[in-house]
Amino acid sequence: AQSVTQLGSHVSVSEGALVLLRCNYSSSVPPYLFWYVQYPNQGLQLLLKYTTGATLVKGINGFEAEFKKSETSFHLTKPSAHMSDAAEYFCAVSDLRSNTGKLIFGQGTTLQVKP
Amino acid sequence: KAGVTQTPRYLIKTRGQQVTLSCSPISGHRSVSWYQQTPGQGLQFLFEYFSETQRNKGNFPGRFSGRQFSNSRSEMNVSTLELGDSALYLCASSSKPSGSSTDTQYFGPGTRLTVL
Numbered sequence: 001a002q003s004v005t006q007l008g009s010h011v012s013v014s015e016g017a018l019v020l021l022r023c024n025y026s027s028s029v030p031p032y033l034f035w036y037v038q039y040p041n042q043g044l045q046l047l048l049k050y051t052t053g054a055t056l057v058k059g060i061n062g063f064e065a066e067f068k069k070s071e072t073s074f075h076l077t078k079p080s081a082h083m084s085d086a087a088e089y090f091c092a093v094s095d096l097r098s099n100t101g102k103l104i105f106g107q108g109t110t111l112q113v114k115p
Numbered sequence: 116k117a118g119v120t121q122t123p124r125y126l127i128k129t130r131g132q133q134v135t136l137s138c139s140p141i142s143g144h145r146s147v148s149w150y151q152q153t154p155g156q157g158l159q160f161l162f163e164y165f166s167e168t169q170r171n172k173g174n175f176p177g178r179f180s181g182r183q184f185s186n187s188r189s190e191m192n193v194s195t196l197e198l199g200d201s202a203l204y205l206c207a208s209s210s211k212p213s214g215s216s217t218d219t220q221y222f223g224p225g226t227r228l229t230v231l
């Protein structure tokens with residue numbers, strides 16, 4: 001069965017520092033991977049996704065993620081944190097068995113950005 | 116293009132009642148999925164509809180049901196509400212006609228349901 005693990009439920013960084021949010025997945029077939037962000041009292045916004053092709057994926061707001069098959073990881077990074085990046089971030093994998101849009105989410109990581 | 120809309124945004128019900136939540140997908144999107152978000156269980160898939168047919172269903176009791184109309188709008192219904200049904204219910208739509216694992220799902224703002 002496919003699953004997603006996000007290491008660290010809370011991450012705190014200073015403004016201007018590197019952001020690194022960790023995501024590991026479990027899948028018996030090449031996965032399709034997503035990162036979403038959720039601001040308070042809002043829905044989920046897609047940051048980026050990996051399906052096939054280039055393993056370094058660039059998303060919105062300066063975020064990027066690298067698919068590493070050997071490490072079964074899809075960590076999210078941003079070189080310089082901004083106060084507006086404070087939110088909850090979710091890593092997700094598509095449920096390939098159903099071949100529908102069903103997403104399996106990690107538990108989420110809350111990013112705190114300190115001034 | 117307007118995004119996914121969900122109504123109502125907030126809802127308070129008491130145990131035993133039933134509730135209906137509505138979702139209007141992005142224009143042209145035919146696939147609608149529903150998710151439940153709680154602090155304890157996180158984001159869990161409820162069901163997905165495509166062209167008025169349920170394509171996939173999560174591991175929820177039969178009290179949770181849904182449907183999709185010919186204009187792709189979707190409703191979900193929860194009967195005999197329990198305290199544990201308090202959650203943020205998110206709807207997502209996607210565009211590919213066949214519906215597939217690579218679809219990008221666009222989420223609405225959610226409906227916050229509180230069961231007293």
